[in-house]
Amino acid sequence: MKRFATLYEALDRTTSTNEKVAALAAYFVSAPPEDAAWAVWFLTGRRLKRFLPGRLLAAWAMEEAGVPDWLFEESYAGVGDLAETISLILDGRGPAEPAPELPLSRWMEERLLPLRGRPPEEQRPEVTGWWLGLPRWETFVLNKLLTGELRVGVSQTLVERALAQVANAPQPAVAHRLMGTWEPTAAFFQSLLAPGGEEEEDTSRPYPFYLASPLDQPVESLGSPEEWLAEWKWDGIRSQLIRRGGAVHLWSRGEELITGRFPELARTALPLLPDGTVLDGEILAWREGRPLPFSVLQRRIGRKRLTDKVLAEAPAVFMGYDLLELEGRDVRERPLAERRRALEGLLERGRPFLLTSPAIEAAAWDEMARAREEARERDVEGLMLKRLASPYRTGRKKGDWWKWKIEPFTVDAVLIYAQPGHGRRANLLTDYTFAVWSEGELVPIAKAYSGLSDEEILALDGWLRRHTMQKFGPVRSVEPAQVFELAFEGIALSPRHKSGIAVRFPRIARWRTDKTPEQADTLEGIRRLLEGG
Amino acid sequence: MQVLLHPDDRGLFCEAGGFYIDPWKPVERAVISHGHGDHARWGSGAYLAAAPSVPILQRRLGEARIEGVPFGERVRIGEVFVSFHPAGHILGSAQVRVERDGEVWVFSGDYKRAADPTCESFEPVACHTFITEATFALPIYRWDPTAAVAGEVWEWWEANREAGRASVLFCYALGKAQRLLGELARWTDRTVFVHGSVEPLNEVYRQAGAAMLPTRPVAETVRGQPFAGELILAPPSAGGSTWMRRFGPASTAFASGWMRVRGTRRRRGFDRGFAISDHADWPDLLRTIRETGAERVLTTHGYAGSLARYLREQGIAAGTLATPFEGEMED
Numbered sequence: 001m002k003r004f005a006t007l008y009e010a011l012d013r014t015t016s017t018n019e020k021v022a023a024l025a026a027y028f029v030s031a032p033p034e035d036a037a038w039a040v041w042f043l044t045g046r047r048l049k050r051f052l053p054g055r056l057l058a059a060w061a062m063e064e065a066g067v068p069d070w071l072f073e074e075s076y077a078g079v080g081d082l083a084e085t086i087s088l089i090l091d092g093r094g095p096a097e098p099a100p101e102l103p104l105s106r107w108m109e110e111r112l113l114p115l116r117g118r119p120p121e122e123q124r125p126e127v128t129g130w131w132l133g134l135p136r137w138e139t140f141v142l143n144k145l146l147t148g149e150l151r152v153g154v155s156q157t158l159v160e161r162a163l164a165q166v167a168n169a170p171q172p173a174v175a176h177r178l179m180g181t182w183e184p185t186a187a188f189f190q191s192l193l194a195p196g197g198e199e200e201e202d203t204s205r206p207y208p209f210y211l212a213s214p215l216d217q218p219v220e221s222l223g224s225p226e227e228w229l230a231e232w233k234w235d236g237i238r239s240q241l242i243r244r245g246g247a248v249h250l251w252s253r254g255e256e257l258i259t260g261r262f263p264e265l266a267r268t269a270l271p272l273l274p275d276g277t278v279l280d281g282e283i284l285a286w287r288e289g290r291p292l293p294f295s296v297l298q299r300r301i302g303r304k305r306l307t308d309k310v311l312a313e314a315p316a317v318f319m320g321y322d323l324l325e326l327e328g329r330d331v332r333e334r335p336l337a338e339r340r341r342a343l344e345g346l347l348e349r350g351r352p353f354l355l356t357s358p359a360i361e362a363a364a365w366d367e368m369a370r371a372r373e374e375a376r377e378r379d380v381e382g383l384m385l386k387r388l389a390s391p392y393r394t395g396r397k398k399g400d401w402w403k404w405k406i407e408p409f410t411v412d413a414v415l416i417y418a419q420p421g422h423g424r425r426a427n428l429l430t431d432y433t434f435a436v437w438s439e440g441e442l443v444p445i446a447k448a449y450s451g452l453s454d455e456e457i458l459a460l461d462g463w464l465r466r467h468t469m470q471k472f473g474p475v476r477s478v479e480p481a482q483v484f485e486l487a488f489e490g491i492a493l494s495p496r497h498k499s500g501i502a503v504r505f506p507r508i509a510r511w512r513t514d515k516t517p518e519q520a521d522t523l524e525g526i527r528r529l530l531e532g533g
Numbered sequence: 534m535q536v537l538l539h540p541d542d543r544g545l546f547c548e549a550g551g552f553y554i555d556p557w558k559p560v561e562r563a564v565i566s567h568g569h570g571d572h573a574r575w576g577s578g579a580y581l582a583a584a585p586s587v588p589i590l591q592r593r594l595g596e597a598r599i600e601g602v603p604f605g606e607r608v609r610i611g612e613v614f615v616s617f618h619p620a621g622h623i624l625g626s627a628q629v630r631v632e633r634d635g636e637v638w639v640f641s642g643d644y645k646r647a648a649d650p651t652c653e654s655f656e657p658v659a660c661h662t663f664i665t666e667a668t669f670a671l672p673i674y675r676w677d678p679t680a681a682v683a684g685e686v687w688e689w690w691e692a693n694r695e696a697g698r699a700s701v702l703f704c705y706a707l708g709k710a711q712r713l714l715g716e717l718a719r720w721t722d723r724t725v726f727v728h729g730s731v732e733p734l735n736e737v738y739r740q741a742g743a744a745m746l747p748t749r750p751v752a753e754t755v756r757g758q759p760f761a762g763e764l765i766l767a768p769p770s771a772g773g774s775t776w777m778r779r780f781g782p783a784s785t786a787f788a789s790g791w792m793r794v795r796g797t798r799r800r801r802g803f804d805r806g807f808a809i810s811d812h813a814d815w816p817d818l819l820r821t822i823r824e825t826g827a828e829r830v831l832t833t834h835g836y837a838g839s840l841a842r843y844l845r846e847q848g849i850a851a852g853t854l855a856t857p858f859e860g861e862m863e864d
Contacts, residue, residue, distance in 0.1 A: 012795070013805060067672050068846065074839050075673045080796045088673035088793070092816070426796035454800075 001134075003031055004039055004104045005141045011152050020154055024162030028193075034105040037189035042150050043159045044178060050148030051115050052123060054082045057146060060124055061086040064131070065093065077474055080426020083143030091136045099133025108184075112145060157395050167193040172208065172394050179255065180205035203245035207278060207324050207332065208394035209238065209253050212384060212401035219365050219404065222385065229336060229388050230360040230368055232380040233403055234319055235294055235490070236284035237301075241265070241318055241354075243273040244328075250283070250318075258283075261300050264311075265318050268353040273346060276328030279320050280392070281357070286317040291379050293492050295502060320347050320356045324392055332392035339392070375406045381489065382406045408487040410509055411526060414517045415482045416442055418464045419475045421449065429464045429476070430457055432508075434486055438499075438523035442480055445499045445523070446488070451508030460511070483515040484508050493530055499523060501530065534829070537613065537631050537638040538664065540854055545640065545664075549633050550611040552581070554640050557857050564615060566642025567626035568593055568707060571859045581608070583617035585653070586625025588737045589707065604653065607632075620644035621655030622811050623708030624738055630658055638662045639825065643858075645810065646817040647679050650715035651743040652708075655821075663827035664854060668812040668835035669790050670843075676790070676814045682807050683716035689786060689805055690717075694762035699783040703769040703803070706730040708811050709788055710766045711738045714745035717764075726751050726760070728767035728776075751779070772803075790814075822849070834858040 010023040024043070028036055062072050067089050079085040102111075111130070115123055127146065131139055144150040160178065164171040174192065181204070182188050222228060238253040248266040250259040259266050262283060273279075285292035285300070292314070299314045300306070323343040324332050331339055340359075347356045360383065362368040372383045382405035390400035413434035421430035431449055435442035452460065460482070467479040487509040494502035500523065538545050544556030544563075552562035559576035566572050566582075568589035573580075575594055582590055584601035591599060604627070607614045617627035622643040629640045639660040646655050676682075686702065693700040704710050710731045717725070724747045727735065732750045739745065751765065760780040769787065771777065787803045790810025798806035813821060818840065822830055830851040832840045837853040844851035 012799075015802070015804070065672065068843070071672060071839060071843060074836070075671045078671055079673055079794050084795055085673060088675070092675050422796070424796045424800035426794065426800075428800075 001104050001107050001138055001141070002101050003027065004035065005138045007039065008141055008152055009137055011154055017158060020158050021162045021165070024154070024159060025165050028162060028166045032103060032105070032186070033189040034186040035103050037184040037186060038104050038108055040159065040163070040178070040189065040192065041184040043152055043154055044156050045151070047148055047150075048112075048145075049116075051112055051146045052120075052127070054147045054149075056120060056123075057086060057127070057143060058082060060128055061090055061131075064128055065089045073473075077420050078427050080420065080422040080424075083147055083149060084140050086143050087136050087140035090131055090139060093132070098135060099130075105184075105186075107142075107145075115146075163192055167195065169193075169195055175208040175394050176205070179208060180251075181257070203247070204242060204249040204251075204257070206240040206242060206249075206251040206255070207280075207330075207392075209240070209280070210393045210401060211396040212386075212403040213396055213398045215385070215402040215404040219369065219385075222365075222402070225362055225365055225368060227388055229340065229386045230362065230371070231321070231357045231384045231386070232360070232375065232378060233382045233384045233405060234282045234284055234291060234357065235379075235381050236282040236291065236297055236319070239281060239283050239318070240324070241269055241273075241279040241281065241320075242325075243269055243277040244275060246275065248273075258301070261306065262316050262318075263306070264353050265316060268350060269318075272350055272354065274327065276325060277346065278323070278325035279318070279343065279346075280322040280324055281318050281320040284317055284319055285314045287315055293379070293490065293502075294504060295492070295494070317352070318350075318354050320350075320354065322392060335389045335391070336386055337388040340388075372404060372406060408489055408505075408509075409491050410485050410487050411436065411445070411491075412483055412512060412515060412520045413445060413486050414442055414480045414520045415464075415478065415484060416444065416480050417475055417477055425457075428457060429461045432484075434484060434506075435480070436499075436521045436523050436526065442517075443499050443523055445501060445526075446486060446503045446506040448484075448486060448506045448508050451487075452511065456511055480517050483512040483517055483520050485510040485512050491526070491530065493527065501526060534661070535633060535636045537633055537636065537662070538640060540856060545854075545856065547610075547613060547631055550613040550615065550631065552610055552615075553577075554629050555642070555856075555858070562610070564629055565590060566620065566629055566640065567623055569623070569643065569705075571857065572642065581610075581615070583619075583625050583627040585741055586627065588740065589623075589625055589734070592733060592737065618656050618658045619653035621646060621649060621652060624652045624711070624741055624743070626652065626708075628655075628658055630660065636661055638664065639827075640664045641666055641821075643668070643812055644821070645813050646821065647676060649679075649712050649811070650718075651711045651738055651745065657821060657824035659826050661827060662829045662831065663822060663825045664831045664833060665818065665822060665840070666812065666834055666858070667818065667832040667837040667840040669810065669814055670818055670832070670836035670840035672815045674790060674793055674810075674814045675816060676793075676808060676810060679716060679809060680719070682809045683713070683719070686713065686786070686788070686807055686809075687717060687720045689784070689807075690764050693784045697761045697782070699760040699762070699780040700764045701772075701777065701780060701783050701785045702764060702766050702788060702807075703772055703785065704766060704788040705811075706768045707734050709809070711735060711743060711745055712811065713766065713788060713809075714748065715743060718744060718746050722746065723764070724749050726754070726763055726765040728765070728771055730768055731766055751776075 007027045011020055076085045160171050160175045164174045177192050240251045242249040248269045252258050285297040296314045299310050303310050320343055323339045344356050347354050360371050375382045385402040387400040413436050415432050416435045417433035418429040419431045433444050433447050435444045464478050468476040470477045486506050488503045488506050490504035492502050538547050543558040543560050544553035546553050552564050553560045554564045555566055555572040556563050561578045563577040564581045573593055579598040581600050584603050587599055587601035602608055604617055607616045613631050613633045616630045620626040620628045620642050631638045637660040639658050643666050644655050690700045727748045729752050735748050784804045786805035788807045788809045791797045792806030793808040830844055831854045833854040833856045841851040841853045
């Protein structure tokens, strides 16, 4: 545990990616493989369901430390992290002699996993006993494990880089080994570190996704449009469709197996595609040749049971982008033009569930730019530009795939509620609720967290504290005086929201210090815009 | 019970003595707890402070009328007796004791209980009413032993030295900088580079007999001076400025009680945070209140409301006092 906690601390302390990779590599070299396997599990963002609810842990800690609950709440508001708040209020209570060191894997397998499902009165003496024997930082890490909130500030790419360095294997090989389902065992970790070459395949295992970067240069600088494939940028669930070993698997980019959520896609793909085929694409809710809002697609994921009603309300298609494996051979190194031709051939008879993302034909960039202007009426986010000669890369490698999004919708809204953020924004009022006018009243339409600079956040925090009207727990209602321009990726009419509209990815575009609250937008105006558009 | 001190629009007023303690607006007679800017403000007619604080006040207030009184000595002002008692916050920092007809009030100013090689140690003063600061009055604030934190600073400096980097440590120019220079003397006698705002205060401390590492103002170095492996102390306001560029590759750190919280540490964007404070932590606030034997406690700045409520729940009469004192600022 100490070794893992020290690694966590080292990663937490630095913002330099080289230092993070060095710390990871040093850990992977020195840690026993059964521990390192668990570390990789957590570092790549895999989670265990929480062992205990945070509030139970908090209640025990309060009693142990003799801190009343209101004071714990105030402390939590100042820290912004429950596991950390608990470790801080318990600090200084432990015995002079720390408990003997137990490796991470034994913590997991002998202590935490057996904790699950036992009644709280049996869990409590275990947990409070562990607290007594651990120093502050390890208590913090333990609490993160218990509440299932362990997140470390490293990307999967950095973990892959460190593992590739230790294994002396190419990074894409390591990335591939990390995909799909695996158990955190010593044997798995050892297989991760195997030198390059083919290993036994898990037939459901997806390839690492290639991700596009936002276009940050004039589109003309990309050269001739003929060298590029342009497609609509669909807003759905990026996924891989795998047809291997007589079965179909659908993976989301978050590496979740979602086959069961889309039975019609699996049923179509099984007879249509030959064994040894992997497609990259986007799952969309689709009706009459158009995508439905993302919120409709979410019903497929969110509902516990897939009833006929949900299936009918949210009809799905798989919009194919690319072909990664053909006849059991990895074809990612072949040029996109060739992969795309093969993809079109495979999906020719895929209708109505398996489609190929249509190519947008344009002879010149200005023509392409005009096509992009149609994005909003087509309910897409903009254009994707992919270099026809490029291989299918892994991760977010810049240069071959660009997303060229349309400008977001904007609305001027008034800030009416604020509450403290979490993590690095603890103790600062950074979570805001915004409202627009409707029949002379301010109606909340969106919450937004990001978009302001650190200086603006500080200035606004001061203003909000001086202009608080009422406090409800951590939430303050503030004088409706500050106007902000909010940008949305999507905004749609919604009978389920009180305001009658649903927004997607709201963020703060600008602090409109030049506007008075009376100049903010009205709900009616926004509705007209939506109905008209 | 008599009310010996109460806040008005200019400061904490002692009517029976006709003076203000740490006034925030100019007044005729000011009694000053210590030399930090939120307590010692410019423009009053006459200032009274603990003797070791006078050279610091002279630097801050310039040509003002400043009189010093040795710690523990009673002076009569109007109908009250006033005396200064060490607060352990910075050099010369004092608690102000005010007595009239056997009734005693103590204004703590800013204080800490941890040992500090560069200033007088806090002395608890028995009183009826204790006005205490509450900068870090939450149970999450508990300082590790200073020597342990100073040891981490030293290890950080050494690691940077091995990596060929400069170590830029941000801290208050008055108090924290000198304390760090005193603490680090356990391990080394190397010269430390300092920002222009730090050096004059080092001189004041040295004249008062504080043992600290030798220092050299960055401004006095020649162009092209290599800083790899060196330690530089600077106020947080110097961070991100062009002043920083001369140091080449550097690791940055902030020494402040706020660094106890991981989120604050990360938000500030420094490479490291060292939780070392010149204010009392939660256990020391409670211990100090107990040791004064006060019947009534008034809390001010920081988490004043939380401390007062907690004390009331413990059966101690407590309330808050509104002042513009800032305690330890986050920057």
